[in-house]
Amino acid sequence: MSLQLFLVTLLISRSLGNPFCTRPKYQTNDYYTYEEIQEYLKGLADSYSSRVILTDIGKSFENRNLTTITISNGDGRKGKNVIFIDAGMHGREWITHTAALNIIDQLVVNFKKNMELLEDYDWVILPLVNADGYTYSRSGKVFTDEAIDCRSVTTLDHEFKCWRKNRNSKGNVCIGTDLNRNFGHGWGKGRSSTLSCTETYNGPYKFSEPESQAVQKVLLDLVKSRRGILYLTLHSAGSKILYPWGSERIDAENYKEHLEMAQAGVDAISNGKFKFPSNYKTIPSYKLYVAGGSSNDYAYKIGFALSMTWELPEKRGNLSFGFHPPTNLIKELVEETWIGIRATAQKVIQKYPIQKKSIKMVNKNS
Numbered sequence: 001m002s003l004q005l006f007l008v009t010l011l012i013s014r015s016l017g018n019p020f021c022t023r024p025k026y027q028t029n030d031y032y033t034y035e036e037i038q039e040y041l042k043g044l045a046d047s048y049s050s051r052v053i054l055t056d057i058g059k060s061f062e063n064r065n066l067t068t069i070t071i072s073n074g075d076g077r078k079g080k081n082v083i084f085i086d087a088g089m090h091g092r093e094w095i096t097h098t099a100a101l102n103i104i105d106q107l108v109v110n111f112k113k114n115m116e117l118l119e120d121y122d123w124v125i126l127p128l129v130n131a132d133g134y135t136y137s138r139s140g141k142v143f144t145d146e147a148i149d150c151r152s153v154t155t156l157d158h159e160f161k162c163w164r165k166n167r168n169s170k171g172n173v174c175i176g177t178d179l180n181r182n183f184g185h186g187w188g189k190g191r192s193s194t195l196s197c198t199e200t201y202n203g204p205y206k207f208s209e210p211e212s213q214a215v216q217k218v219l220l221d222l223v224k225s226r227r228g229i230l231y232l233t234l235h236s237a238g239s240k241i242l243y244p245w246g247s248e249r250i251d252a253e254n255y256k257e258h259l260e261m262a263q264a265g266v267d268a269i270s271n272g273k274f275k276f277p278s279n280y281k282t283i284p285s286y287k288l289y290v291a292g293g294s295s296n297d298y299a300y301k302i303g304f305a306l307s308m309t310w311e312l313p314e315k316r317g318n319l320s321f322g323f324h325p326p327t328n329l330i331k332e333l334v335e336e337t338w339i340g341i342r343a344t345a346q347k348v349i350q351k352y353p354i355q356k357k358s359i360k361m362v363n364k365n366s
């Protein structure tokens with residue numbers, strides 16, 4: 001190979017994905033630990049430095065770094081719209097982190113197949129919000145593929161695995177705040193508790209928790225820079241796509257738009273390649289139940305055009321697994337999630353092209 005040809009090849013390969021570095025291995029055989037997630041992100045940042053930036057956006061109560069990955073197409077263009085995704089706000093919702101890592105893998109490693117999603121949009125992804133709660137939920141025995149009903153926990157091992165809140169131990173009788181009740185809109189309303197020993201304890205005040213503060217900061221920065229279009233928060237389990245409002249029985253001003261965007265994802269999933277595709281329902285959060293202080297409501301309130309909670313499935317065919325899908329289903333579930341999110345993102349990108357983003361017509365009076 002001539003020197004010129006080698007340099008051209010090197011340049012192309014650096015922009016499309018770098019074969020000269022060792023690619024970090026993405027796997028769906030088992031759930032990643034917090035440390036493995038961090039390691040995976042660092043590996044991507046090393047191998048794809050022209051398209052990936054890691055940012056430590058805060059620390060958890062137990063001092064773990066909370067790290068976002070910003071994915072671009074590497075063209076250096078500033079001011080693109082942004083899709084912001086987070087996962088793992090509740091400790092026991094293990095499948096959500098792997099779904100987030102698969103999205104990252106698709107956009108970074110599988111870039112050539114998905115490059116149109118990064119033409120006018122950057123993606124910011126926080127794969128694990130509740131790093132402490134998740135680590136605690138994994139502190140029992142090794143995962144044994146058992147389906148656990150977290151409504152009737154009888155063993156200590158199941159208590160670990162069913163842990164939902166963060167691990168803040170300051171000043172209360174019991175440990176932990178429900179991060180998805182701690183955000184600043186509608187705080188304290190509906191299914192939300194002031195008792196620290198309950199699963200939905202909303203904290204002593206709005207944004208009392210370092211993890212919700214970290215997410216708030218990203219959301220505010222994206223709204224202030226007028227880049228935040230879609231906020232997607234991954235939860236489990238229940239095959240639902242929820243949109244505002246959750247704190248009151250009111251529909252979002254642009255609920256039809258939410259429905260249309262979400263339905264694109266639902267259709268893609270049901271037309272996908274799976275024998276037992278998930279049957280997602282799209283409803284406003286309040287129809288599931290009224291609960292204030294969610295990140296979904298907050299993101300919409302401060303100015304994201306679209307804000308959705310994706311509740312990943314609780315069953316496959318006749319097999320119910322709740323929050324803990326068996327490891328042999330991880331691959332299929334995260335692939336299905338990507339098919340849905342990809343279709344929704346395509347629709348959002350069409351609807352909110354970069355030059356029209358100033359058209360924020362909604363009057364958010366809830």
Ligand SMILES: [Zn+2]
Pocket residue numbers: 089090093235236
């Ligand atoms: Zn959840």
